[in-house]
Amino acid sequence: MSNRAPIRIVREDGHERIEPTVGGVGTTFLRLLERHGGLWIAWSGGQKTPPRLPFPPGHPCFAMSFVQLGERDVSLYYYGLCNRALWPLMHSMISNCHFNTGHWRQYVLVNERFAERAVAEADSGDALWIQDFHLALTPAKIRARRSDLPIGIFWHVPFPPVELYMVFPWRRELLAGMLGADLVGFHTRGYATHFLDACERVLGAEVDRTRGEVRYQGRLTRALPFPLGIPVDYFEQLAANPKTLERARRIRRALRSEIVVLGVDRLDYTKGILERLLGFERFLDANPAYHRRVTLVLIAVPSRTKVTDYVMLKRQVDETVGRVIGKFSSAGWVPIRYLYTQFGAEELVAHYLAADIALLTPLRDGMNLVAKEFVASHPSDDAVLILSEFAGAAEELTEALLVNPYDADAVAERLREAIEMEPAKRALRMRTLRHKVHENNLERWSANFLHALAGDFALEAHAAPVVSAD
Structure with a gap:
C-alpha cells in the first residue's frame, strides 16, 4: 500500500494507455509484485481510474486497487x-x-x-x-x-x-x-x-x-x-544490452569530453543540487588544467511543480547553471549539460555507463538508490562514486568517496581525487561496492x-x- 501507484493512465484521442512511472518506491515495488504477486492499494495519480486493474496488461501478475x-x-x-x-x-x-x-x-x-x-x-x-x-x-x-x-x-x-x-x-x-x-x-x-x-x-x-x-x-x-536494495540483475541486464551500450557511446561522442561527471536527482531542495553546482564551480576555479576536459551532466527530474519552494529552486538552479556556463565556456566546450527531464530506465542506465564519475550530494536523504544503480551499471569497475555523508546509503557504501556537500572546497577536492585515482584503486573500490549492492539487493x-x-x-x-x- 502506498500513496501513488507505479503507473499513470494517459488519455489521448479518446483512448487510454498505461505507462509505468520511473524511479522511487513505485518502481521498486512494481518489480517485487511482478515476481511474487499480491495486491497494491494506491492512488493512481489521476481523477478517473477503474476501481481495480490487473497488471501488467495482457499478462497480469498482480492487481492494483485504486483509492480515489x-x-x-x-x-x-x-x-x-x-x-x-x-x-x-x-x-x-x-x-x-x-x-x-x-x-x-x-x-x-x-x-x-x-x-x-x-x-x-x-x-x-x-x-x-x-x-x-x-x-x-x-x-x-x-x-x-x-x-x-x-x-x-x-x-x-x-x-x-x-x-x-x-x-x-x-x-x-x-x-x-x-x-x-x-x-x-x-x-x-x-x-x-x-x-x-x-x-x-x-x-x-x-x-x-x-x-x-x-x-x-x-x-x-x-x-x-x-x-x-535495488533489483541488481535488472540494472546489470540493461547495462549489458547492446542498445544501451551504443546509446552510451553516442552520449560520450555528443559531449566531446574526456571526463564525464554525472548527477541525477529529482529537482528537490533536499538533493543538494545547488551545492553540487557550487562545488563543481570551485573545482573549475581551482583546476584550470581540467577546463575543456571535464563536463558535468546534470539530470534534474521535474518534481512537485505546483509547490512554491520547488518553483523557486528551479529558478535558482537555472540561474546558477547559466552563470557557470557563462563563466567557463570556451572554444566550443560547455562545462555543464543540464537536462531538466525524466528518462526511462534504459536511457538512465546509458547515462550511468557514459559517466566516469557520479557526483551525488544530497543534504539529507533516506537512502539514495541512484548511488546503488550507478554501481550496478558498471560491471567493468571503471567508475568512481562520490556520495554525500548525509545519504543513508553512505552507511553501506563506505568505499565511495564520501563528502560534506555543504563544503564546496571538499566537493572540489573529491572531484580531483576521483579524476586522478589510479585505475587499480578505482577498480578495487567499485568491485567492493558492487559486492555490497549484490549482497543487499531488493529481494x-x-x-x-x-x-x-x-x-x-x-x-x-x-x-x-x-x-x-x-
Missing part, C-alpha cells in the same frame, strides 16, 4: 501536509515547513480512506505492508478494525532527531498512528533510534533501544533498520522485512497482557 482522491485531497493532503510539512520535517529542514490545520484534517481523512480500502480487501492470513510517511496514520486505523492482520510500515525518508521532530503540531498523533504497526522499518539504525527517542519523549512510551522495541497502550512494536531487503514482520506479529499475538502496578 479528489482535487481537495490532492491539494491539502498531498501538496499540503505531505509535501510542505512532513517532507521537509523528516529531512530536518525546518525553515521549509508549513503547518496548517486544514491540511492535517485532510491528511487524517485520506488515511482513513486508505485504511477502509485495506480492511475491505484483506483476507485472513494476508500481511499488510504500508509505504512511507503519506500513510503514517493508516496502521492504527487498520489495527482498530482488524487485529488479525500483520501490519508493517516502511519509512523511506529519514526520521529527524527528537528535538526537531517536536516542532510538528500533531507529533503525538503521527507516532500513535505508526505504532499501530507490528514493525516499523527504517533505512538506517540512526533513523530508527530517532524514532524510538520520539516515542519515549513525546508519548511517554516504554522503549528498549537494544531490542528496538516500543510498548505503548498495551501493544508491542519493533523499529528496526532494513537498508533498501533480500523485502524478504528480511517480511520475515521480521511475520515473527513480530506472532510474538505480539501470543504475548501476555501488560499489567502495570502503582
